[in-house]
Amino acid sequence: MPAETPAPASLDLTADPVAITRAICDIPSESGEERVLADLIEQALAGASHLEVVRDGDAIVARTNLGRARRVVIAGHIDTVPINGNVPTRFETDPDGTEYLWGRGTVDMKAGVAVQLKLALELAEPIVDLTWMWYDHEEVSAALNGLGRLAANRPDLFEGDFAILGEPSNGQVEGGCNGTLRAEVRATGLRAHSARSWVGENAIHKLSPALAKLAAYEAETVEVDGLAYREGLNAVIVRGGIAGNVIPDEAVLEVNYRFAPSKSAAEAAEFVTSFFDGYEVTVVDSADGARPGLDDPLAQEFVRAVGAEPRPKYGWTDVARFSALGVPAVNFGPGDPLKAHADDERVAVHQIVDGERALRAWLTGAA
Amino acid sequence: MPAETPAPASLDLTADPVAITRAICDIPSESGEERVLADLIEQALAGASHLEVVRDGDAIVARTNLGRARRVVIAGHIDTVPINGNVPTRFETDPDGTEYLWGRGTVDMKAGVAVQLKLALELAEPIVDLTWMWYDHEEVSAALNGLGRLAANRPDLFEGDFAILGEPSNGQVEGGCNGTLRAEVRATGLRAHSARSWVGENAIHKLSPALAKLAAYEAETVEVDGLAYREGLNAVIVRGGIAGNVIPDEAVLEVNYRFAPSKSAAEAAEFVTSFFDGYEVTVVDSADGARPGLDDPLAQEFVRAVGAEPRPKYGWTDVARFSALGVPAVNFGPGDPLKAHADDERVAVHQIVDGERALRAWLTGAA
Numbered sequence: 001m002p003a004e005t006p007a008p009a010s011l012d013l014t015a016d017p018v019a020i021t022r023a024i025c026d027i028p029s030e031s032g033e034e035r036v037l038a039d040l041i042e043q044a045l046a047g048a049s050h051l052e053v054v055r056d057g058d059a060i061v062a063r064t065n066l067g068r069a070r071r072v073v074i075a076g077h078i079d080t081v082p083i084n085g086n087v088p089t090r091f092e093t094d095p096d097g098t099e100y101l102w103g104r105g106t107v108d109m110k111a112g113v114a115v116q117l118k119l120a121l122e123l124a125e126p127i128v129d130l131t132w133m134w135y136d137h138e139e140v141s142a143a144l145n146g147l148g149r150l151a152a153n154r155p156d157l158f159e160g161d162f163a164i165l166g167e168p169s170n171g172q173v174e175g176g177c178n179g180t181l182r183a184e185v186r187a188t189g190l191r192a193h194s195a196r197s198w199v200g201e202n203a204i205h206k207l208s209p210a211l212a213k214l215a216a217y218e219a220e221t222v223e224v225d226g227l228a229y230r231e232g233l234n235a236v237i238v239r240g241g242i243a244g245n246v247i248p249d250e251a252v253l254e255v256n257y258r259f260a261p262s263k264s265a266a267e268a269a270e271f272v273t274s275f276f277d278g279y280e281v282t283v284v285d286s287a288d289g290a291r292p293g294l295d296d297p298l299a300q301e302f303v304r305a306v307g308a309e310p311r312p313k314y315g316w317t318d319v320a321r322f323s324a325l326g327v328p329a330v331n332f333g334p335g336d337p338l339k340a341h342a343d344d345e346r347v348a349v350h351q352i353v354d355g356e357r358a359l360r361a362w363l364t365g366a367a
Numbered sequence: 368m369p370a371e372t373p374a375p376a377s378l379d380l381t382a383d384p385v386a387i388t389r390a391i392c393d394i395p396s397e398s399g400e401e402r403v404l405a406d407l408i409e410q411a412l413a414g415a416s417h418l419e420v421v422r423d424g425d426a427i428v429a430r431t432n433l434g435r436a437r438r439v440v441i442a443g444h445i446d447t448v449p450i451n452g453n454v455p456t457r458f459e460t461d462p463d464g465t466e467y468l469w470g471r472g473t474v475d476m477k478a479g480v481a482v483q484l485k486l487a488l489e490l491a492e493p494i495v496d497l498t499w500m501w502y503d504h505e506e507v508s509a510a511l512n513g514l515g516r517l518a519a520n521r522p523d524l525f526e527g528d529f530a531i532l533g534e535p536s537n538g539q540v541e542g543g544c545n546g547t548l549r550a551e552v553r554a555t556g557l558r559a560h561s562a563r564s565w566v567g568e569n570a571i572h573k574l575s576p577a578l579a580k581l582a583a584y585e586a587e588t589v590e591v592d593g594l595a596y597r598e599g600l601n602a603v604i605v606r607g608g609i610a611g612n613v614i615p616d617e618a619v620l621e622v623n624y625r626f627a628p629s630k631s632a633a634e635a636a637e638f639v640t641s642f643f644d645g646y647e648v649t650v651v652d653s654a655d656g657a658r659p660g661l662d663d664p665l666a667q668e669f670v671r672a673v674g675a676e677p678r679p680k681y682g683w684t685d686v687a688r689f690s691a692l693g694v695p696a697v698n699f700g701p702g703d704p705l706k707a708h709a710d711d712e713r714v715a716v717h718q719i720v721d722g723e724r725a726l727r728a729w730l731t732g733a734a
Contacts, residue, residue, distance in 0.1 A: 178562065182611045194623045195545065195682035197586075197599035204602035204620075205582040212579055215572035219564075232564035235571035236611050241604030244549045244623055244651075248603060253571075256561045256611055284611075315562035 007036050011044040013121040017356040018101065018349055020114035024078075025089045025105045031079040031144070034058040034136040038078065041117065041134055050124040051132075054157065058136035059146040061157050062120050064129050070298060071129040071159065072363075073327065075147065075318070076113040076166035077138030080105040081341050092346070102346040107335030108139075111347045112166025115334070115356040119363065126363040128298075131160060138318065142287070147318050151325065162298040163322040164359075167313075168335030171351045171358075173303050174313035175227050175292025175330050177320055178258045181268045182236070185210050186280040191242070191249040200247035204240045207251050210276055211235065214255065217275075222260035225292045227312040229260035233275070254284070258314065261289030261323075290320040293328025305367035306332065306358040332359075374403050378411040380488040384723040385468065385716055387481035391445075392456045392472045398446040398511070401425040401503040405445065408484065408501055417491040418499075421524065425503035426513040428524050429487050431496050437665060438496040438526065439730075440694065442514065442685070443480040443533035444505030447472040448708050459713070469713040474702030475506075478714045479533025482701070482723040486730065494732040495665075498527060505685065509654070514685050518692065529665040530689040531726075534680075535702030538718045538725075540670050541680035542594050542659025542697050544687055545625045548635045549603070552577050553647040558609070558616040567614035571607045574618050577643055578602065581622065584642075589627035592659045594679040596627035600642070621651070625681065628656030628690075657687040660695025672734035673699065673725040699726075 007027050013020060029037040038058040045053050045062050054061040058078075081104070089103030101111070113134060120132045135146030142148065151158055167174075187207045192200025219231040233255060240251025255276075259268040265286040273281045293299055294310055303310050313319070313331050322329035334351035361367040374394050380387060396404040405425040412420050412429050421428040425445075448471070456470030468478070480501060487499045502513030509515065518525055534541075554574045559567025586598040600622060607618025622643075626635040632653040640648045660666055661677055670677050680686070680698050689696035701718035728734035 180562070180612075193682065194599060194601055194603055195547070195625055197601045197625070198597065202582075202601055204605050205578070207605075208575070208578045208582040211572070211575045215569075215575040230565065232561060234561055234564045234569055234614055235608070236561055236613060236615065237608030238571050238574075238605050238618060239608075241602070241606075241621065244603050244621065245547075246603060247601055251605060254608065254611065258562055258564070315560065 007040070011040045013044050013117050017114050017118050017352050020118055021101060021106065021111045021352055022089050024110045024114055025103050026087060028083055028087060029079050030082050031137050031140040034079050038136065044117070045121060048121055051120065054154070056150050056153055057146060059150050060134050061131065061150070063131040064126065066129050068127065068129040070161045071131060072298070073131045073133065073158065073160040073163040073322065074116055074166070075133035075135065075163065076109055076116055077136070077146065078113055078134050079136050079139050080108065081139045084343050086343060086345060099349040100346040101349055104345055106347040107168045107345050108340035109167055109333055109335065111335055111352045112168065112333030115352065115359060116166055118356060119360055123360070123363055127365040128363065130363070131157060147321055151321060158322070158325050158327065160327050162296060162302065163319070163327045163329035165317060165319050165329060165331050166333035167317050167331040168333050168337045168340055169313070169331045170336050171334055171355050172308045173306060173310040173330050173332050175294050175310050176224065176261045176290040176323065177313040177315060177317050178229055178231065178260060179263065179265055179268060179287055179289030180316045181257045181259065181265060181272060181286035182284040183255055183272050184282045184284055185253040185255060185276045186282070187251050189247070189249045192247040194245045194247055197247050203248045203251040207253055210253055210279055213275070222262055224260055224262045225294050227292050227294065227310065229312045230314065231260055232258040259289065261291045264288055287316055288320060288324065289316065290323030290329060292330065293323065296328040299328055299330060302362060305362035374407070378407045380411050380484050384481045384485050384719050387485055388468060388473065388478045388719055389456050391477050391481060392470050393454060395450055395454060396446050397449050398504050398507040401446050405503065411484070412488060415488055418487065421521070423517050423520055424513060426517050427501045428498065428517070430498040431493065433496050435494065435496040437528045438498060439665070440498045440500065440525065440527040440530040440689065441483055441533070442500035442502065442530065443476055443483055444503070444513065445480055445501050446503050446506050447475065448506045451710050453710060453712060466716040467713040468716055469711070471712055473714040474535045474712050475707035476534055476700055476702065478702055478719045479535065479700035482719065482726060483533055485723060486727055490727070490730055493730040495730065497730070498524060514688055518688060525689070525692050525694065527694050529663060529669065530686070530694045530696035532684060532686050532696060532698050533700035534684050534698040535700050535704045535707055536680070536698045537703050538701055538722050539675045540673060540677040540697050540699050542661050542677050543591065543628045543657040543690065544680040544682060544684050545596055545598065545627060546630065546632055546635060546654055546656030547683045548624045548626065548632060548639060548653035549651040550622055550639050551649045551651055552620040552622060552643045553649070554618050556614070556616045559614040561612045561614055564614050570615050570618040574620055577620055577646055580642070589629055591627055591629045592661050594659050594661065594677065596679045597681060598627055599625040626656065628658045631655055654683055655687060655691065656683065657690030657696060659697065660690065663695040666695055666697060669729060672729035
């Protein structure tokens, strides 16, 4: 492996967005290690007279105060999942001629951040006021999430009429997101030596009806604000047993329910609890989804401007944080979400270029 | 806790069997740590002119060579499962007046060993030739088992017409033992993010038919040589899953099949494999059971002499090793097997006294 390149002294945000993507991917910023990149971002924007720059930990907020009638928040996280031999980045070209930038963070989500950084510096006169947010700790526990911390410390910065999160969406507009809930479904029995199994009660066997019901269940597809949200109810973990010669007295099925944003986390918990009636059901964690908000006029303008058919987002993303604050929000960013976190993470170069062009056109009224 | 008492300089095998039980329980001999006790046993028998004493590791064999027409092998293991604050031993009396000796090893199986040691020393003129065996490493992996090692090193010592293993059987005669087999039943699927579960195949869900079949299965009871062996087929471990947001691509149900001694381990493997047809079934380990051997005249004499109704033994014991060598074998020892390995392990004092008397009577022709 090549020796690690020292971080550059500064970021050149006048470069093309592909070059900026490459530069910031080559500065490692795994969750918890965002400082170097955050410093460079802060420094690169410090001289822009059209921006008010606020720092909170390793999150940077930059906003215009032009007195526009409407304000749009555009956000992206600057951390990545751990590097796995896939930094520094490199270009590669597929047999069909498609050019990719390969490496950790190219999809999730430094290409999106690069586009945002360039536009933040260059758009001194956007048609709406803009609040740019780049934040830390998105790829780890929700309790550490930089956007969550910012919302707690500076809720005033979240004021806006519409929000765009630059999570990878193949350059399409993905509205809202499903909610998610994890629960433990527990069966209990009576421990015994397996040579005299009739003395005990087998807790693993008692999971059978729950598992059968789960395996037979067909998840719903729910239409919310015109988008079809496909749900899912799945066992994600199963565990039980003490030793090869003991009838187990406890077995646990951990299930994950992904539910449409028209349902609350409380409703989801009620559904799961009643689905597994007869078992001890414990909700381990849950998060509301986010409605797509595509009935909002600003959202409709945006969708028209970028010329894409809006689609539902299935995975939970930080758009839900905006949604919870009453700001309609969508995902819009370069990169195929199926390549996020993959060791062969790579973004099609044209998606970065197209993404920058579309967002610039909309924000300058040229779309 | 009282400080550990140093091991005594010698064992007094002329003491009553309860006192001997107590003495050898207070000498810790967890599996692998049998040396001190083995040394004391060897030393206590060394002066007995009617015995030929052989040592193999920490196993001691003592036998008479009186030219009797028949030879009986009587064996017991000298190791225990780990002590858990239950040594030294103490006496306790139940409200109903029953006196117990409490502590690790009292049931499994130093009371049985104490009876054997006393009789080995004192019976210089038994009506059959006797081969006494006390061995190490019974409570751990079968590969370490001292009786197995002895059978490999000195198969000649196993020559005999009948064998008695002093495993706890409440002073009853328990014939033979069930066989045991463990197998892994594996389902495979396709990993995916749980937000898009329809892209994957859930391996845990695929275990559902196997688990349903298992939960519904009613184990057989099989009559072998006049004893009814109750079988059991049980899940003992279940595991599967990667993380709370991943559709798992593998799930494993580990099952334990306890099968009647009329079936071979190979037949048991065939049954389990066909029971879980459609899954990948891997037999992890297995051991043949042992037929009770109660049709043997010597066994019938013994049963009559000790005056007990013979019963089947469900758990696998080392009688199967004798059975495999063609020596019919039964379990006969003081102590309730349900208290073996328990933290409140304790033996009824009268079972030690009665057991010694019954065995002595039979071996001296007084029964």
